[in-house]
Amino acid sequence: MSAPSWPWAASVASAATYRTSYIPKTPGETKLNHNEAPEDLDGELKAEILSRLAQLPWHRYADPDGAGVRQALAAATGHPLAGVAVGHGANDLIARLMFALTPDTPVVLVEPDYYVHGRSAQLAGQRPLRVALRRAGATYALDVDGILAAAGRGPALLVLSNPNNPTGSLFAAAALDRLLAEFPGAIVLDEAYAEFAGHTRQADLATHSNLAILRTLSKAHALAGVRLGYLLGSAEVVAQLDKLQPPYPISVLQTVAAEVALSHGERARQRVAAVVAERQQLRTELRALGVDVLDSHGNFLLAAFGERRSAVLAALARAELAVRDVGDLPGAPGCLRVSIGAPAANARLLAAVKQALDG
Numbered sequence: 348m349s350a351p352s353w354p355w356a357a358s359v360a361s362a363a364t365y366r367t368s369y370i371p372k373t374p375g376e377t378k379l380n381h382n383e384a385p386e387d388l389d390g391e392l393k394a395e396i397l398s399r400l401a402q403l404p405w406h407r408y409a410d411p412d413g414a415g416v417r418q419a420l421a422a423a424t425g426h427p428l429a430g431v432a433v434g435h436g437a438n439d440l441i442a443r444l445m446f447a448l449t450p451d452t453p454v455v456l457v458e459p460d461y462y463v464h465g466r467s468a469q470l471a472g473q474r475p476l477r478v479a480l481r482r483a484g485a486t487y488a489l490d491v492d493g494i495l496a497a498a499g500r501g502p503a504l505l506v507l508s509n510p511n512n513p514t515g516s517l518f519a520a521a522a523l524d525r526l527l528a529e530f531p532g533a534i535v536l537d538e539a540y541a542e543f544a545g546h547t548r549q550a551d552l553a554t555h556s557n558l559a560i561l562r563t564l565s566k567a568h569a570l571a572g573v574r575l576g577y578l579l580g581s582a583e584v585v586a587q588l589d590k591l592q593p594p595y596p597i598s599v600l601q602t603v604a605a606e607v608a609l610s611h612g613e614r615a616r617q618r619v620a621a622v623v624a625e626r627q628q629l630r631t632e633l634r635a636l637g638v639d640v641l642d643s644h645g646n647f648l649l650a651a652f653g654e655r656r657s658a659v660l661a662a663l664a665r666a667e668l669a670v671r672d673v674g675d676l677p678g679a680p681g682c683l684r685v686s687i688g689a690p691a692a693n694a695r696l697l698a699a700v701k702q703a704l705d706g
């Protein structure tokens with residue numbers, strides 16, 4: 348008999364732990380590396396959340412269905428309540444979705460895209476298949492024929508972020524229309540940045556039961572630390588995902604913070620408008636320095652620095668600015684992804700880039 352051991356799934360044992368550059372390198376570092384909201388949640392909203400939290404019993408389990416959050420999300424989005432799932436960030440919903448599929452399902456992903464989609468597929472024992480995006484001017488486009496060829500006859504799952512992270516591209520309506528008409532399986536559109544694009548494919552949910560849309564309160568609602576993501580889809584998808592929740596999954600903090608944030612939708616809209624204005628300005632200014640910057644519909648920019656990438660990274664580090672180095676990822680050679688910060692941080696970024704390029 349061999350020595351007793353843990354029966355790990357090969358997909359888990361072979362995976363690396365997810366690590367991001369989370370820990371600041373200096374106490375004064377400004378984070379422009381995780382596409383978070385540049386400013387903390389307004390004090391008034393925080394006070395409202397805390398005062399409502401103080402009145403709730405903490406020794407009792409929270410509502411097992413997260414009913415309050417789901418109702419607030421159904422009201423805010425206009426989507427039927429039975430088609431709203433909630434999770435600990437969109438990441439949790441992505442992971443559960445992958446575990447809900449038949450093992451070894453082909454999961455078609457685009458490249459580059461949000462790393463967590465492929466990672467979750469791999470961990471759950473699915474078969475990730477990657478199809479490269481195509482550069483078209485200042486944006487990236489979907490290779491619809493490539494995606495359909497990768498899926499074969501199905502069944503398969505297609506997952507892509509729109510706007511895409513890290514490129515910021517919003518995919519052409521005609522390409523998505525064709526995928527909705529021809530993809531032989533289910534489609535998940537990760538719309539984590541939809542508010543910054545002012546665009547959603549939510550209307551397609553009414554006619555396509557094979558479509559689901561992921562969203563989050565981490566970005567436009569400035570609640571990344573609270574962890575609340577949601578899925579809009581059919582009642583069937585929600586029922587399957589709900590089975591994979593542990594009991595009492597949504598805490599009282601998540602419930603109250605989400606309800607308060609959603610009841611102040613105008614604050615999110617103001618926040619988004621400020622980020623979009625800064626994004627446009629920063630893009631124009633970087634282009635004026637000769638930097639190849641893509642058009643972006645998210646709260647970040649992707650800029651290609653080629654051989655100057657290390658020099659720019661060093662200058663940014665000296666200016667105590669953390670950005671995401673995606674230069675070694677397939678599809679983003681020599682690129683840095685920069686989250687849009689507060690105006691002062693964006694000005695520091697511009698000065699540091701200028702210094703690196705002049706030097």
Ligand SMILES: Cc1ncc(COP(=O)(O)O)c(C=O)c1O
Nearest residue numbers: 436437438461508539563565576
């Ligand atoms: C495309 C995309 N989806 C989801 C997430 C994570 O969302 P959450 O914080 O809700 O887990 C991110 C975060 O960067 C993202 O870029």
